[in-house]
Amino acid sequence: MAYSILLGAVLVLLVAAVVQLLYKNFYRLYYSAYKLPPGNLGVPVIGSTFSLLRACRSNTDDQWFRDRIKNYGPVSTMSLFGSPTVLLAGPAANHFIFGNDGLILTQTGALRALVGRSVLALTGSELKLVRSALQGYLKPEMVRRYVCKIDHEVRSHIELNWVGCDSVTVLPTVRRLSLAIICSVVLGQESATIKEGLCTDFVTLGKAILSFPVNIPFTRFNKGMAASAKIRKAITNIANKREDSLLQEANATSDNDFISYMLILRSQGAHSLTLEDIVDNTMGLIVGAHETTSALITFMIRHLSNEPDILDKVTREQDEIARNKNPKDALTWDDVAKMKYMWKVAMETLRTIPPVFGSFRTTTKDIEYQGYHIPKGWKVFAAQSVTHMDSQFFHEPNKFNPSRFEKSAPPYCYMPFGGGPRMCPGNVFARVETMVAMHYLVRQFRWKITCEKETYKRDPKPTPVLGLPIKLKLRPLAKNVQANNMDTGTG
């Protein structure tokens, strides 16, 4: 028995070694005319996937990238998620990846399966149409119209989840806020079922983005697919109702929800997406907005609790904005524009802990970069988080110093929202949401982190391992703020 197990193990090892050898030689022969970047593809299909995922989950991804760059230089070959991939880092890499029309944005197979035919998975003329619709929906003139809704969501959320609590676990709480905000804007009045019932499903879906897209029971991907089906069903119900009511109203105009906006654009001939495509794009928008902004707000709260001088400066700025208005009135677009210092705190948070740490692209033709060839069909991954923490571009990169943004960062060194034609279309929305939420939190509360030693992992969004529990106190002045919120009916 023991002998046959041993024999079996030897055979498996032998087969693995032969496959590895064939795989390596196949690539070497097939690309013999190419000057490939240094590195290797590692174990077939798996390559460096698990090692990178492990690094992400133990918050050592930055070190992982640095070690690779030390071993192979800023351009190297590896295999990730089953594809040969070239890893790039540095401002030249960012310039290359965001401005090269031979590269198309790639999503992991898992994301394509989870979010379907959203902007994230489209190419060519369909992509242009959807991108332009998204940009139209999220352009500053439109976001200006959502500020009041965002303000209302933030105040109601704080009354329900923060006021009267001695402690709060920040990340899950802020995720609910962020989901409530994006759903009430994107889905309109009927968003309640989604924002109240499906937050956990959005988190499960988010966690499956970096998983192997093989649907085996109990895996992350399998759970993500189940969550995605539930979300899609709920959004489809809303979309069907919207379509019916628009058919009944001649000359309907959008009341700002994304589904009506897309249906009206379609009736005007701007695109020909099916209702299913519109549902997928709505999901894509919520997925893009929800965990990124909640990560930003969570880590701002964490940073501010360790930086009393910065918190003081932020509070003075926010008190000044509040002083010039009637406390019952919602914040406006102009108020948000005055939050200049707090935005620098957000930028510094995005530099140190970017919610999206890099960008994946696929080559549509053979490409040359810094003397190396990147063959057609290969993936290119640029890790922007590496440049954010490089002392060549950011003096004392480990120091949390919002004032560094009094000067612009060097070109292509600071890219938390990406760049080029696929730059995040939600960046203005994210700014408004974050500023409004932080305005009320900073003015109403003081907090202390419960577990100073808590670390975070990338899952794939940065996630404090305990969710960031904090002890909470009302700021003395906050009693007035709270009384006024009650008057306005947000309590």
Ligand code: HEM
């Ligand atoms: C702090 C918050 C946010 C950060 C850091 C962030 C970051 C990013 C980045 C880096 C990309 C580009 C990825 C690439 O080029 O590979 C992206 C794309 C995207 N983001 Fe955001 N985002 C944030 C908030 C939002 C919000 C609030 C929305 C929606 C309201 C949104 C919607 C999207 C969409 C739809 C895409 C895909 C665009 C495309 O494929 O062309 N994001 N985001």
